Amino acid sequence: MDIVFAAVIFLVSYFFIMTDKVNRAVVALAGGVLLLLTGIYTAEEMFISHIDWNTVALLFSMMVLISITDKTGLFSYIAIRLAQHVRGSPIPLLIGASILTAIGSALLDNVTTVLIFVPIILRVTRMLKLPAFPYLVAIIFSSNIGGSATLIGDPPNIMIGQAVEHLTFLSFIQHLAPLAFLLFLVMLVFLRLLFQDLLKKGQGDVSELMKINAEAYLIKSPMLYQSVAVLLMTLSGFLLHSFLHIELTVVAISGAVLLLLLTEKEIDAEQVFEKVEWVTLFFFIGLFMLVGGLEEVGLIDRMAETIVASTEGNYTRTALLILWVSGLLSGIVDNIPFVAAMIPVIHEFQHFGMTNLDPIWWALALGACLGGNATLIGASANVVVAGMAEGARQKIPFLRFMLYGVPFVILSLIITTAYIYLRYLLPLAGN
Template sequence: MFTVLTVIIFLITYIVIMTEKIDRALAAGLGGIAMLIVGIYDVNKAFVTYIDWNTIALLFAMMLIVIITSQTGVFEFLAIVMAKMVKGRPIPLLIVITILTAIGSAFLANVTMVLLLVPIILTIVRMIHIPAIPYLISIIIASNIGGTATLIGDPPNIMIGQAVEHLTFNAFLIHLSPIVLLIFFVILGYLIFVYWDKLKANHIDQKKLTSIRARDYLKVTPALPKSVSVLIMTIIGFMLNPLLHIDLTSIALAGALLLLLLTHDEYKPDEVFKQVEWGTLFFFIGLFMLIGGLEEVGIIDELARGLVFYTEGDLPKTSMLILWMTGVLSGFVDNIPFVAAMIPVILEFKDYGMTNLDPLWWSLALGACLGGNGTLLGASSNLVVAGLAAKEKEDIKFIEFLKVGFPIVIISLGISSVYIYFRYLIHFTV
C-alpha cells in the first residue's frame, strides 16, 4: 500500500514539475509533505536521514558570495570589456561570451552565471543591432558544459560530491575538466557553424558600442577588492580541500560569513538574504524528501537490482547505460531530480559486488550535466535563461532550441563515451 502511494505521489509531483503548472519549489515541497502526511516516514527521519543539509548549505553559501560580488559590477565589467575587445563583431562576440560563460559556470555555478550574463548580453546585442537568440542559446549550452567541469559548477555535481566522500573538488577537476575542455571546443565550433549565416551578415553599430564604458558598470568601493578576494580564496580553499581536511560546505560557509562581515557597511545582510534564490533551496529540500520516500519503501533497491540484472553486473555496460540513459532523459526532464534518484541506486551497487563505482559516478555526472542541453526543460539554467529572455520579449522557442541542443547532446555523449571507455573501462574488457 505504502509503495503504491509513494509512486503515485512521486509521479504526480514529477509531472507537475515538468509541466511547470505551478512553481517547481512549491510542487516539490507539496510532494515531500504528502510523503509525511500519508505516513511513508516521519518528520524526524526526513530531516535527519533524507534531506542532505550539506548540499543545501553549500548552495546557500555560494549564493551569498556571488550575490555580494555581483553588486560590485565586476561581472558586467568583464563582459563589456570582452565585447569591446572584439569590436562587437558577431562571431567573435559569440566566441568570447561563450568562453566567459563556460569558465564562470565552472567556478560560480551555471545558474548564477546566466543570471549575471543574460541581461548584459541583451543590452549589448540591442545596442549594436544583432539578433539575441544565438547568444542566448549559446549561453545555455556553454553554462551546462562549463558547469560539468567542477564540483560546484552544476547542482548534479554538488549532489554527487556530497554523496561520495572521496569525490573532492580536485577529483572533479582532474577527471572531468579534460573531457569538458575537448567537448567545449568541439561544440563551440558547431555553434559557429550553426549561426554563421545568421550572424555574419549583420551590420554592427560601432558608435553605440564605443559609447558603452565598461568602467561605468564597476562600483569602485571597498567591497570590490574584498568580494573578489574572498571569492578567489574560497575557490582556492576548495582546491586545497585534500590538504586542509575541511569539507567543502565549511569552506563555503566560512567564505560567505567572512564576506558578509567585511562588507556589512555597504551591503546589509538583510538585503543580501532577500536576493538568495530561496526557491532553488526549497526545491532541493522537497526533492530530497521525495527521493527519501522511494528509498523508504525499497523502490531504489529494486531499481539497482534491475540495472545489475540487465547489465549482468558488467561495469562497462553499466557505465555506458548510465551515461546514455542519464544524458537522454536529462534532456527532457530536469537533471536535478533524476540525479537525486540515481545516487542511491548507484550506492546500492556495492551490495551486488561492484567495488569500483567511480566510472559510474563520472558517467552520471557527464550524462546529467551534458544531457541538460537537450531541451529547454533539461536544466535549471535553461529555464532561467528562457525566463529572463521572455521578460525582454526574446522568446526562445522549444523546437528552435531542440534543433540546436539535441544534436549537441548526442555529440557530447559520443565524445564522453570514448573518454570513459579508454580512461576507466578498457581494463575491464580485455
C-alpha cells in the first residue's frame, strides 16, 4: 500500500508543479508532509536521510554573495558599458549580451544572471527601437548553455555535483565547458541567420544611449571591492576545493558569512536575506522529500532496473537514452524535479554491474540543462525572463519561442550525442 501512496503523491505533486497554478514550493512541501502523515518515512529519516542540506546550503550561500554584489551596481555598470561600447549596433549588441549572459550563468547562476541583465537589455532595445524578442531568446539560450558549463551554473548541476562526490567543480569545467563553448558558437550562428533581417539598424537615437552615465550605477564604496574580492576568493575555492580537501558547501558558506561580516556596516543582513530566493530553497527541500518517498518504498530501484533492462546494461544505449529523455522532457517540465528524481535512479545502476557512471552523469547534466531551451517553462531562467518581459510589455509568445527553441534543442542534442559518444563511450567500447 505504501508504494501506491508514494507514487500517487509524487505524480499529483508533479502535475501541480507542471501546471504552475499553485506555488511550486508549497506543492512540493505539501507532498512531503503527506508522505510524513501516511507514514512512508519518519521526520528523522526525512531530515537526516532524504533532504540534501549541502545543496540547500550551497544555493543559499551563492544567493547571499550575489545579492550583496548586486547592491554595488557592478552588473548594471557592465551591461551598460557593453551597449555603449558597440554603440547600439544590433548584431554586436546581441553577441555581447549573449557573451555576458553565458559567462555570468557559468560563474554565478543562470537565474541570478537573467535577473541582472534582462532589465538593462529591455531598456537599451527600447531606447534604440529594436525588437526585444531576439535579445530575450539569446539571453535564455545563453543562460542555459553557460549554466551547463560549471557545477554552480544551473541547479541540476549543483544537485548532481553534491550527489556525486568525485565530480568536482574542476571536473565540470573539464568535461562540460568545451561542449558548452562549442554550442555557444553554434547558437550565435543560429541566431544570426534567423534574426539578421529583423536586426537591422535601430531607429532610435544612439546619442541617448551614449549619454547614460554608467558610473552612476556603480557605488564605489568599500562594499564594491569587498564583494568582488570575496566572490573571486569563493570561485577560487571552488576550483581548488579538491586539492584543499574542503567541501564546496563549506567554501560557499565561508564566502557568504565573510562578506556579510565585511559589509555589515553598509548593508543590513535583513536586507540581504530579503533578496534570497526562499521559494527556490523550499522548493528544493520539498523535492528532496518527494523523491525520498520513492526511495523508501523501492520505486527508485524498480525504475533503475527497468532502464537497465531496456538497454540490456549497455553503457552506450543507457547514456544516450538518459541524454535524450532528459533533454526532451526538460523542455516540457522544469528540469529541477526531473533531475531530483533521476539522481537516485542512476546511483542504483551500480547494483546492476555498471561501475563507471560518469558518462551517464554528464549525459543527465547536459540533457537537463540544454533541453531547457525548448520552451518557456523548460528552465527556471526561462520563466523569469518571460515574466520580466511581460511586465515590460514585451511578452514572449509561447509558440513563437518554441519555433526557435525546439529546433535548437534538437541540434544541441545531436551535437552532444556526438560529443559524449566520441569522448566517453567509444573509448569504453574499445576496452
